Amino acid sequence: MRSRLARIVGSALVGGVAGLAALISAELISLAAVGRILSASRDFAALYAAFGAVAALVVDRCHAVWTRSTKALDPLRLGAMAFALIGAAVVYHRVNGVIGFHGFSAPARVAAGVAALLAYLSWTAMLRIAVGPGRDWIAFVLAGLSVQVAIMLNQAFFFSSFGKRALLADAAIVATTMIAALLIRAPRRLAIAVGVVAAAALVAFRLHQKPDLAPVVTAEPGRPNLIFVLIDTLRADVFDRVISETEEGRQLHGALRNSAWFRDVESTAPWTLPSVASIMTGLYPAEHGLLIPPRPNEDSPIPPMHKLSASARTLAEELRDRGYVTAAIMTNDWLEPTTGIARGFLRYDFLACPSRYLPLLRALGDWGLLDCPPYEDAQAVRGRVIEHLADLEASRSPFFLWIHFMDPHEPLIPIAGLTPDPEGEKLAPLERLYRDDVRYAARELAHVLEYAASRPWWARTIVVVTADHGEMLPSDRRPIRVRGFDGKPRTYGHGFTLYEEITHVPLVIRPANGLPEERVLDSPTSLIDVRATLSDLMGLGLSPVGPPSYSLAPWLWPVSPETPPERRPWSYISSNLVGPAQEAIRSDYFKLIVYPNGEYHTEFYDLAADPGEHANHANRDPDELARTMTQLESTRAALKAPEQTALAPMSEQTREQLKALGYAK
Numbered sequence: 091m092r093s094r095l096a097r098i099v100g101s102a103l104v105g106g107v108a109g110l111a112a113l114i115s116a117e118l119i120s121l122a123a124v125g126r127i128l129s130a131s132r133d134f135a136a137l138y139a140a141f142g143a144v145a146a147l148v149v150d151r152c153h154a155v156w157t158r159s160t161k162a163l164d165p166l167r168l169g170a171m172a173f174a175l176i177g178a179a180v181v182y183h184r185v186n187g188v189i190g191f192h193g194f195s196a197p198a199r200v201a202a203g204v205a206a207l208l209a210y211l212s213w214t215a216m217l218r219i220a221v222g223p224g225r226d227w228i229a230f231v232l233a234g235l236s237v238q239v240a241i242m243l244n245q246a247f248f249f250s251s252f253g254k255r256a257l258l259a260d261a262a263i264v265a266t267t268m269i270a271a272l273l274i275r276a277p278r279r280l281a282i283a284v285g286v287v288a289a290a291a292l293v294a295f296r297l298h299q300k301p302d303l304a305p306v307v308t309a310e311p312g313r314p315n316l317i318f319v320l321i322d323t324l325r326a327d328v329f330d331r332v333i334s335e336t337e338e339g340r341q342l343h344g345a346l347r348n349s350a351w352f353r354d355v356e357s358t359a360p361w362t363l364p365s366v367a368s369i370m371t372g373l374y375p376a377e378h379g380l381l382i383p384p385r386p387n388e389d390s391p392i393p394p395m396h397k398l399s400a401s402a403r404t405l406a407e408e409l410r411d412r413g414y415v416t417a418a419i420m421t422n423d424w425l426e427p428t429t430g431i432a433r434g435f436l437r438y439d440f441l442a443c444p445s446r447y448l449p450l451l452r453a454l455g456d457w458g459l460l461d462c463p464p465y466e467d468a469q470a471v472r473g474r475v476i477e478h479l480a481d482l483e484a485s486r487s488p489f490f491l492w493i494h495f496m497d498p499h500e501p502l503i504p505i506a507g508l509t510p511d512p513e514g515e516k517l518a519p520l521e522r523l524y525r526d527d528v529r530y531a532a533r534e535l536a537h538v539l540e541y542a543a544s545r546p547w548w549a550r551t552i553v554v555v556t557a558d559h560g561e562m563l564p565s566d567r568r569p570i571r572v573r574g575f576d577g578k579p580r581t582y583g584h585g586f587t588l589y590e591e592i593t594h595v596p597l598v599i600r601p602a603n604g605l606p607e608e609r610v611l612d613s614p615t616s617l618i619d620v621r622a623t624l625s626d627l628m629g630l631g632l633s634p635v636g637p638p639s640y641s642l643a644p645w646l647w648p649v650s651p652e653t654p655p656e657r658r659p660w661s662y663i664s665s666n667l668v669g670p671a672q673e674a675i676r677s678d679y680f681k682l683i684v685y686p687n688g689e690y691h692t693e694f695y696d697l698a699a700d701p702g703e704h705a706n707h708a709n710r711d712p713d714e715l716a717r718t719m720t721q722l723e724s725t726r727a728a729l730k731a732p733e734q735t736a737l738a739p740m741s742e743q744t745r746e747q748l749k750a751l752g753y754a755k
Contacts, residue, residue, distance in 0.1 A: 097150070097162050098147065098150075100162070100165070101143075101146045101147050101149075101150040101162070101163075101168060102143040102146060102147060103143075104146050104165045104168050104169045104172070105142040105143040105144065105145050105146020105147065105149075105168070105169065105172040106139040106140070106142050106143045106146075107139075107142070107169060108142040108145070108146060108169040108170070108172040108173040108176070109138040109139040109140065109141050109142020109143065109145070109172070109176065110135060110138055110139050110142065111142075111169070111173060112138055112142065112173055112176045112177075112234065112238070112450070113134065113135060113138040113448075115234075115235060115238060116238050116242070116448050116450075119238055119239055119242050120242060120448075134448070134451065137450075137451070137454065138176075138450065141176060141179070141450065141454070142172050142173070142176060145171075145172040145175040145176055145179075146168055146169070146171075146172040148175065149163070149168060149171045149172055149175060150162065150163060150168060164227075166227050167226070167227045167230075169227075170226075170227035170228070170229075170230035170231050171227075171230050173230060173231055173234045174214060174230035174231070174233045174234045176234060176450060177210070177233060177234035177236075177237035177238065178207055178210055178211075179450060179453055180237055180238070180241060180450050180453060181203075181206050181207060181210045181237055182203040182204075182206060182207055182453075183203075183450075183453030184206075184241055184453075185202050185203050185205075185206035186199045186200065186202065186203040189202045189203075210233070210237070213233060213236075213264075214229060214230060214233040216268070217229035217230075217232050217233055217267070217268070217271045220268060220271035220272050220274075221271045221272075221274045222274070225274060228271070228274055229271065232267050232270060232271055233267075235267070236263055236264065236267040239263055240259070240260050240263045243256075243259050243263075244256050244259070244260075305410075305413045305414065305415050305436075305485070305487045307411065307412070307413045308413050309412060309413025309414060309487055309488050310412070310413065312550075313412070313413070313414070313488040313628065313629070314488065314550045314551060314552050314602040314627070314628055315482075315488050315489050315490070315491075315547055315550060315551040315552065316409070316414075316489070316490045316491070316551070316552045316553075316554070316624065316628065317491050317493065317539075317542065317551060317552070317553045317554070318490070318491070318492045318493070318554045319493045319495070319535060319538075319553070319554065319555045319556070320366070320369075320492070320493070320494050320495070320556060320557060320558060321495045321497075321498065321528075321531050321535070321555070321556075321557050322362065322421075322422055322494065322495060322496045322497075322498060322499045322557065322558055323496075323498040323499040323500075323557070323558070323559065323560065323561050323584060324498050324528060324531075324557035324560065324561075324595065324596060325557075325560030325561050325591050325592070325594065325595070326353070326355070326557075326560065326594045326595055326596045327591070327594070328524065328525055328528055329528060329532075329557075329596045330353075330596070331513070331525075332525060332528050332529055332532055333532075335511075335513045336509065336511055336513075336514070336529050336532075337509040338508065338509065338529040338530070338532045338533040338536070339529065339532050341532070341533060341536040342532040342533070342535055342536040342539075344536070345535075345536040345539035345540055345543070346539065346553070346555065346598055346600060347604070347608065348600060348604030348605045348606070348607065348608065349553070349598050349599060349600035349604070349605065349608060349609075350598070350599050350600075350601075350605060350608075350609040350610075350611055350642075350645055350646055351596075351597075351598050351608065351609070351610045351611065352596075352597040352598070352599070352611050352613065352615055352642070353610065353611065353612050354612050354613065354614045354615065354678075355556070355594065355595050355596065355597040355614075355615050355616070355617065356593050356594060356595070356614075356615070356616050356617070356661035356663060356676055357557075357558060357559045357560075357592075357593050357594075357595050357616075357617050357663065358374055358375060358616060358617055358618060358661075358662070358663060358664070358665070359375050359381070359559065359663065359664060359665040359666070360559050360584050360585050360586070360587065360588055360592045360593060360663070360665075360666050360667070361424075361558075361559055361584055361585035361665075361666070361667045362422055362424045362425065362558045362559065363380055363381060363382070363395075363424045363425070363429065363431075364378075364380055364381040364665045365558040365559055365617065366425060366431060366558050367380040367381075367398055367402075367431060368617055368618050369405075369556075369558075369617050369618075369620050369621070370404040370405050370406065370431065370621075371398075371402040371403065371404055371405075371621065371635070371636075372618050372619075372620075372621030372622060372635050372636060372639055373402055373618065373635060373636040373637070373732075374618065374636065374637055374662060374664070374729060375664060375665040376664065376665070376726075376729045376731070376732075377399075377402070377636045377637070377729055377730055377731075377732055378398060378399055378402040378732055379396050379397075379398065379399040379402070379731075379732035379733075380395070380396070380397070380398040380399070380429060380430065380431065381395065381665045382394075382395045382667060383671075384665075384666050384667060384668060384669060384670065384671050384672075385667065385668050385669075386669070386670075387572065387668065387669070388572065388580075388668055388753075392740070392745070392748065392753065394737045394738075394740075395429070395737065395738050395740075396737055396738065397428070397429055397430035397737070397738045398429060398430030398431055398433065399430075399732030399733050400733055401732060401733040402635075402732060403635070404431070404433050404434045405434070405490075405621055405624065406418070406432075406433065406434025406435045406490060406492070407433055407434030408434070408630060408632060409434070409490045409628075409630075410434045410435075410436065412630065413487060413488065414487065414488050414489060414490050415436060415482055415485045415487045415488070415489045415490070416434055416435045416436050416437075416489070416490045417435060417436060417437040417438075417439070417478055417481075417482060417489065417490070417491050417492070418432070418435045418437070418438050418439065418491070418492040418493075418494070419439050419441055419471060419474050419475055419478060419491075419492070419493050419494060420438065420439070420440050420441065420492075420494045421440075421441050421442075421465045421466050421471060421494050421495065421496040422465070422494055422496055422499070422751075423442070423464075423465075423744045423747040423748055423751065424748070425440075425494070426440060426744055427440070428738045428739055428740070429738045430738065435492075437478075439474065439478070441466045441470065441471060441474055442465070442466065442747070463501075463503055464501065464747055464750030464751050465496040465499070465747075465751070466496070467496075467497055467503065467530070468495050468497050468530055468531045468533075468534035468535070469534055471493065471494075471495055471534065472534040472535075472537055472538050475491070475493055475538050476538070476541055478491060479491070479541070479542065479545070483545065483547065493535075493538070495531045495534070495535065497527040497528070497530050497531040498524060498527045498528050498531060498561065499751065500582070500583065500751065500752050501750070501751075501752070502520070502523040502524055502526075502527050503527065504523065504526070505526050505527060505529075505530040508526055508529055508530065508533075511525070511526070511529070514526065518564065518565070520563070520564065520582060521563050521564070521565060524561065524563065535555070539553065549602065549603055550602050550603070551602060552599070552600065552601055552602050552624070552627055552628065553598075553599070553600040554597075554598070554599050554600075554620065554624070555596070555597070555598040555599075556595060556596060556597045556598070556617065556620070557595040557596060558595070559584050559585075559592055559593065559595065560584065560590075560591050560592045560593065560594060560595055561582070561583065561584050561591065561592065562581070562582060562583055562584060562587060562589065562591050562592055563581075563582060563591065564581040564582060566581075566589070566591050566702070567704070568581070568587065568589060571586065571587070571669055571670075571690070572586040572668055572669050583752065585666060585667035585668050585753075586666055586667065586668040586669040587666070587669070587672070588663050588664075588666065588672050588673075588674040588683050589683075589703050590681070590697075590701070590702075590703055593663050593674070593676075595617070597615065597617075597620075599623070599627075599642065599646055601627055601646045601647075602627070603648075605646070605648065606648060609645065609650075611645055613642070613645060613654075613655070613657055613658070614657060614658045614659075614660075614661065614676075614677075614678055615640065615642060615658055615661075616658060616661040616662070618636070618637065618639055619639050619640050619641065619642060619658065621635075621639065622634070622639040622640065622641040622643075623641045623642040623643050623646075625641070626641045626643035627643050627646060636729075636730070637662070637725070637728065637729070640655075640656060640657070640658045641655075642655075659677060660675050660676060660677045660721055660725075661675070661676045662674070662675055662722075662725050663675070663676065667753070670685050670687060670689035670690065671685065671686050671687055672684070672685055672686075673686065673722060673726065675718060675721055675722040675725065676697075677718065677721075678697075679696065679697055679698045680694065680695065680696060680697060680714060680718055681693075681694070681695045681697055681703060682694050682695075682715070682718045682719065682722060683695075684719075684722065691706075691708065692708050692715075692719075693706050693708060694706060694707045694708040694711065694714075694715050694718070695707060696711070
C-alpha cells in the first residue's frame with residue numbers, strides 16, 4: 091500500500107513538473123511570436139501543474155494496465171508523455187472548437203476531435219521512429235512543442251486555422267519538427283547549431299512584426315500630445331458615484347485635476363464597434379459604415395460586417411499625417427485590425443488575454459474546470475501603457491496614445507484589494523460587482539495618469555477619458571425585449587436598447603497645461619463632437635465632416651468665454667446589435683425612441699420629469715412629439731451612405747472571444 095502511494099505521489103510530482111514545463115515553453119513561444127510573456131500568474135502555473143499531474147497519473151495507469159507490469163515508468167519518459175498529453179488535450183479542444191464555428195453538430199465535432207487526436211498520436215509515433223530507439227522521450231517533447239507553436243501562430247496571425255497561410259505554416263512546423271527529430275541522430279554540435287539558428291529566426295520574425303515608432307513626417311513645433319482613454323461599458327451615473335463615493339474614484343479625480351467634466355454626453359450607438367468608429371471619424375454609424383445589422387435575438391449568428399468606409403478618415407490617420415507617433419492598446423475583440431479601425435496607428439497592440447494564446451486554459455474553461463477571463467484586466471493594461479509611454483517618449487515626437495480598458499464589461503470579474511465601499515455594500519450582488527470593476531479601472535487609470543504627470547511632457551499633453559456606451563442593470567426595470575442564450579429575460583447588458591443607462595456616457599477633458607480650476611459642464615454633447623473638439627485644441631484645422639458637430643474647445647480655454655458657445659440641440663443614436671432596429675433622438679429635455687419596422691410602439695420621454703424613462707408621453711404631448719419626430723426624420727435623411735469596402739473577415743479566435751464576452755452563443 092505504501093509503495094503504491096509513493097508511486098502515485100512520484101508520478102504526480104513528475105507530471106506537475108511537466109505541466110510547468112508546458113507553461114514555460116508556451117510563454118517562451120509567446121515571447122518569440124507575440125512579443126510578450128502572457129502571464130506570470132501563480133494560478134495559471136498551478137493549473138498547468140495540476141493538469142500535468144493528472145496527465146502523468148493517467149499515463150502511468152494506462153501503462154500499468156497495457157503492460158500488466160508493476161514497474162513504474164522512467165521519470166524522464168513519464169514526464170515527456172505527460173507533456174505530450176497536454177498537447178493532445180489542446181488539439182482536441184482546438185479542433186472541436188473550430189469545427190463548431192462552421193456549424194457542425196455536436197457528434198460531428200466530437201468525431202473531428204477524436205480524428206485529430208488519432209492524427210496527433212500518429213504524428214508522435216512518426217517522431218519516435220525518427221529519433222531512434224532509446225530516445226522516445228524526445229519524440230514526446232517534440233510532439234507537444236510542435237502543437238504549441240502551431241496553435242500559437244494560428245491564434246496570433248491567421249484568421250482561419252484552415253486558411254492557406256495557416257495550413258502552410260502548419261506544414262512548415264511539421265517539416266521543421268521532423269528535421270529536428272532526425273538531427274537528434276546527427277552530431278550534437280550540428281543539432282545545437284540548428285537550434286540556435288531557429289531561435290534567431292523566431293526572434294528576427296518577432297522584431298520584424300513590431301512596427302517602428304518613427305513618424306512619417308516631421309511635426310510642427312509645439313504640438314501637444316494626446317492620451318485618449320476609453321473605459322468600455324461605463325455608464326455615466328455609476329462613474330459619477332464612484333468618483334464621489336470611493337477611494338479609487340477620488341484617486342482618479344485627483345489625477346484628473348484641472349479638467350472639465352461634461353455631464354450630458356450621448357454615445358452614437360449602444361455597443362462598441364459603431365460607437366468607437368464615430369469617435370474616431372466624427373461620423374454617425376450610418377455614415378462610417380462600421381456596423382452590423384441588428385440580429386433578431388442573441389441566438390442568431392453574428393452577420394458579416396463591412397470594414398470602416400475607405401472615405402472615412404480616422405483621427406489616427408489625421409495625426410499620423412501631421413507628424414504624430416500613433417499607438418493604441420486595445421482589449422476589446424470587436425476592435426481587431428481587420429475592421430479598419432486600426433488605420434493610422436503606427437503601432438496597434440491588441441492585448442488579448444492569456445486564454446486566447448494558451449489554449450489549455452480555454453480548454454479547461456470549456457470543460458467547466460476554469461473560469462477563463464476573456465480579456466486582459468486593467469492592471470495588465472496599465473503595465474503595457476507604461477511600456478508604450480517609454481517608447482513614445484524615446485521617439486521625441488508628439489504622440490497619440492489610445493488606451494482601452496475592458497473591466498466593466500461582462501463577464502464581470504471579482505477584484506481583490508479594493509478599499510472598503512460602504513455604499514457599494516447596499517447594492518445587489520451584480521450591481522456591486524459592476525461598481526467594483528469600475529473602481530478597479532479607475533484605480534489603474536489613476537496610476538497611469540500619475541505616472542504620466544511625473545514625465546517632462548505632461549504639461550503639453552491633452553487627456554480625454556470617456557466610454558463607448560453604458561450598461562443596463564436589473565434595477566433599471568426595463569421591459570424585457572431580449573432573452574439571453576439560456577432563454578431567460580435579459581435584464582443586464584447592452585446593445586439591444588437605446589435607453590439612457592446605455593447611451594449616456596461620461597466625458598472628461600484635460601487640455602494641455604490644465605484649466606485654472608475644475609469645471610463641471612452641462613452642455614449637451616455627442617461623442618461625434620470629440621473629433622471637432624480635439625481639432626481645435628490641437629490646432630489641427632480638420633475640415634468638418636458628416637453631420638453638424640459642435641466643438642467643446644471654447645469651454646476648455648484657460649478663461650471661460652463671456653458668451654456661452656453654441657449648444658448642441660439634439661443627439662442622434664442608432665445601430666443596436668440585437669433586437670428590432672431602433673433609432674433615437676435626444677434633446678435637453680426629451681428622448682424619442684422609434685422602431686422603424688413597427689415591432690413596438692414609439693416611446694417619448696420627458697427627461698426633466700422622468701429621467702429614468704418609465705412614463706411614455708407619446709400620447710400625452712403630441713405637439714412636442716411631432717416636432718421631435720420631424721427632427722429625427724430630417725436627421726436620418728441628411729445621413730450620407732458611406733463608400734463601402736470589402737467585408738471584414740472575423741477570425742475563429744475572435745468569434746470565440748466574442749462568445750466569452752456574451753455576444754454570441
